[in-house]
Amino acid sequence: MGTTDSTVLDQWLREAGAEAGAEIFAHARDLRDGKEVGWRSDNPVVTASVFKVSVLLEYVRQVSSGELDPREQLEITDADRVLGPSGLSVFTDDTRWSLRDLATSMMTVSDNTATDVLVDILGLDRINKTLADLGLPGTVLVGACQGIFDAALVELGVSDFAQLDAAMESLGSDVAGMAFCDPARTNRSTPRESTELLARIWSDEAATPEACAEARRILGLQVWSHRLASGFPDDRIRVSGKTGTIGVARNEIGVVEYPDGSSYAIAVFLRTSRFAYRQPAADALIGRVARALVDHLQHA
Numbered sequence: 001m002g003t004t005d006s007t008v009l010d011q012w013l014r015e016a017g018a019e020a021g022a023e024i025f026a027h028a029r030d031l032r033d034g035k036e037v038g039w040r041s042d043n044p045v046v047t048a049s050v051f052k053v054s055v056l057l058e059y060v061r062q063v064s065s066g067e068l069d070p071r072e073q074l075e076i077t078d079a080d081r082v083l084g085p086s087g088l089s090v091f092t093d094d095t096r097w098s099l100r101d102l103a104t105s106m107m108t109v110s111d112n113t114a115t116d117v118l119v120d121i122l123g124l125d126r127i128n129k130t131l132a133d134l135g136l137p138g139t140v141l142v143g144a145c146q147g148i149f150d151a152a153l154v155e156l157g158v159s160d161f162a163q164l165d166a167a168m169e170s171l172g173s174d175v176a177g178m179a180f181c182d183p184a185r186t187n188r189s190t191p192r193e194s195t196e197l198l199a200r201i202w203s204d205e206a207a208t209p210e211a212c213a214e215a216r217r218i219l220g221l222q223v224w225s226h227r228l229a230s231g232f233p234d235d236r237i238r239v240s241g242k243t244g245t246i247g248v249a250r251n252e253i254g255v256v257e258y259p260d261g262s263s264y265a266i267a268v269f270l271r272t273s274r275f276a277y278r279q280p281a282a283d284a285l286i287g288r289v290a291r292a293l294v295d296h297l298q299h300a
Helices: 006-020 048-064 099-108 112-124 126-131 145-156 161-177 191-202 209-219 280-298
Strands: 021-030 036-037 073-076 095-098 236-246 251-259 265-272
Touching: 006 021, 006 036, 006 236, 006 280, 021 191, 021 280, 036 191, 036 236, 036 280, 048 073, 048 112, 048 126, 048 209, 048 236, 048 251, 073 112, 073 126, 095 099, 099 112, 099 209, 112 126, 112 145, 126 280, 145 265, 191 251, 209 236, 209 280, 251 280, 265 280
Parallel strands: none
Antiparallel strands: 021 036, 021 265, 073 095, 236 251, 251 265
């Protein structure tokens, strides 16, 4: 937006959210000087698949400590398969993957099966302890993907995942009342803590320098370009991030790096007014908000 006026930015955020039919919760920080800007940045938010950044961090930490060998091969069978639209979740045949490739699939295409296999190995308690040790008390994992989906089946009173979408569609906007849309009852964070987590990874403070470098490498491989990256359409600008979508939650956090060496950690969480998988206006809003926050910091 090219302005240092917070009142103007606030008004723009209100209007942009109303236009796209979404509540905005966002934060950005300049990784060079620590300057910050945000909107409802300390509100608890549903992370959805953004929680996989925390799983990735724990994975690289345990590799760095020698507890895990990234080359270790695991057999993935139908019994391991978790509901999801990508990766191992939609594969048919049994296969063998390394831990490193599971971590990569978890981040690049948001592979739910790869995620749950890793969480079982890493330990949910270990992931949460690392987050607490980093001083992120509002960032908590209550479960992996399968547990969240199983709870939704019980909540909706359906017996299998084939009925899940139809049940949610019948609820309409009432999907917002489900547990996985309530940050008090599911995996959660705040926009400010999300950018703090990214800042720690980019500054080598979240783990050893080698572990943080591996986390940055994998985060830079995400294939989705319709949310955060859409706000930065110049190919010279590097965008590393992780999306998240569940119910009425639509998110992405990431780091944007400019050719001049400047870089910004950004977190944009949306709570949409309706449940639908395809919401291009909301997806584009994530990129627009991210760019507006970065523009504000650049002119501050």
